[in-house]
Amino acid sequence: MTAYASASSSAYALEDEAWWVQRWVELLNTYRFKKRLERGRIYAREGHILSLEYKGSKVTALVQGTAEEPYKLSIWLDAFSDEDWNYVIDSLSEQAIYSAQLLAGEMPAEIEAVFTANGLSLYPFNLSEVHSKCSCPDPKNPCKHIAAVYYQLGDFFREDPFVLFQLRGRSRDSILDALRQRRQSTATSTEVLAPDTELGIQPESGKATSQIDLQHFWAYTDPLDSELVVITPAETTVLDVLGKIPLPPEDAPAVMGHLKEIYQTVAQQAMMQALG
Structure with a gap:
């Protein structure tokens, strides 16, 4: 050394x-x-x-x-x-x-x-x-x-x-x-419990269960009221979370500027897709 x-x-x-x-x-x-x-x-x-x-x-x-x-x-x-x-x-x-x-x-x-x-x-x-x-x-x-x-x-x-x-x-x-x-340990402790039987809840009867269309139970086709959807930009970006990237001083400004442009483009596309 x-x-x-x-x-x-x-x-x-x-x-x-x-x-x-x-x-x-x-x-x-x-x-x-x-x-x-x-x-x-x-x-x-x-x-x-x-x-x-x-x-x-x-x-x-x-x-x-x-x-x-x-x-x-x-x-x-x-x-x-x-x-x-x-x-x-x-x-x-x-x-x-x-x-x-x-x-x-x-x-x-x-x-x-x-x-x-x-x-x-x-x-x-x-x-x-x-x-x-x-x-x-x-x-x-x-x-x-x-x-x-x-x-x-x-x-x-x-x-x-x-x-x-x-x-x-x-x-x-x-x-x-x-x-x-x-x-x-964290991954194991956050596993989702199986429905009903894990929570100690038993179905009242086979008849009530059979009346539920399980195939479409979670389907929701009606659009949400646009007034209920509010999308605001995050205060911190991925670049902020990652911190300073080790780059040569002469290259750092150009690389960081390019990454910010990519992030802004992706964020805008995601927002447009969310708004439909």
Whole structure:
């Protein structure tokens, strides 16, 4: 994996990054000891990070310093409890767009609001909430080795945003499995009951049933009074629900404009068909 600094060069402007990468960089920028972080950035750029991986809810790394042996370090966040995660997954499963995006391997843009609604914060508010330990002799934390890994984590999050969930105590697979189970449970619980017998209602007699023309029972051929039909445009469109589509900046306006024209055309045709 390349150092984060290399991915933060002029060819990759911060505003072009995924929102979760931007949030991480913004978190780093809140740290008041800028020179210490800058030394870490240089370390990352120069390739001092030999390995970086996550094990369980921790990120572990080997960073080559001035000593012959590389320094071992680990970084972790406070993990959420199982109860907290159950509340979050219940909330996610109630929003079809969130479930669809997560099951597709995407990170919903508004997912932080789900955690906030449950009294949690997916991202730490400041670096003091990011726990770390390094085997180097520097007593200050973060040392330049830890700071280097902070920047490298931007690349880690870019490649797999679910790492952040892992740091909070749940792996990607466990979250997706839980969402699938919630969806299956919801589908089962909303099955329509069979008429009459499921509701404990018994027909009074065979005679009454035989008088009903079951083949045309649900047919309705008379037109509705036009005054009873009121069609108003939806306040939000499909494009609003889907959120920002990841497109190159130079292509985004043209593509979004084209999609809006298509949506308006389809909406008008649907309204005309509804009005007959």
